[in-house]
Amino acid sequence: MEALKQELKNKIITTLNLEDITIEDIADNDPLFGDGLGLDSIDALELIVILDKDYGIKLVDPKEGKTIFQSIESMAAYISANRTK
């Protein structure tokens, strides 16, 4: 699980072009949206693509995203339970 969290932080920084943020800046329970990392709606769509492309998870209900993408912790837990690759 720890390795997955680091991997996710790395992917988020790279894919979402978070230029001034390092892995160390992102705590596992930091909110990804709003006051946390400040991601926007396009970033949310990119996170859905990451789930699909890298972990074989297709989100059928977009409302699920609100819970899944709350933090690195919640993303890692969801991916661990549902990944197909």
Add this chain to the structure above:
Amino acid sequence: MTQKTYIQSYITIQNNEIVLNGDSIFKIEPTDFADFSKQAYRHFEIQYPKFFKMDALSKLAFLGSELLLSPLVSADQENNIALVLANKSSSLDTDVKYQESISDKDNYFPSPAVFVYTLPNICLGEISIRHQLKSENTFFIFDAFNTEFLSNYSNILLNTNKADVVLCGWVEFFNDSYKAFLCTISKEENTKYKNENINTLYNK
């Protein structure tokens, strides 16, 4: 009655250099645009992380407008600054990148972050968001910089009170080849460029 309008400031970005009102204010050794734009962002101590998410065309337009508009824009009031830009390649640079990213049917994961930049006028949106502008904005596609058209269009906006200031110009980007020329025009008298027009400044 048609009132005379005046060029207030202008900026040119090309060949790893930024020239503001005729003075070179940033120049680095030859590099690609991604590196050049990042170095320029750092040099001018711009604080706007969304810059790094933009495509090259938007970064080019953003950098030029940032240096021209920052001294003009006030956070306390509505800024009636129209944006009128043009180029030749539209958003083709990003269109090609997007097309390449979806060409493999077995690895088909379109990127929403790339897709949103597959229109040239997105750069106007980026400038408007940055400076909280709710004013007129238009993006034209021409074979070459049509200075007479842009000049006339800007004058109409100013003389019909659709805008207090017009930021107009050319922002061309394709295959890492780029040139931006932007200027601000208003009815406020400015004799500094009285013997100049958009065309002569563009070709300097």
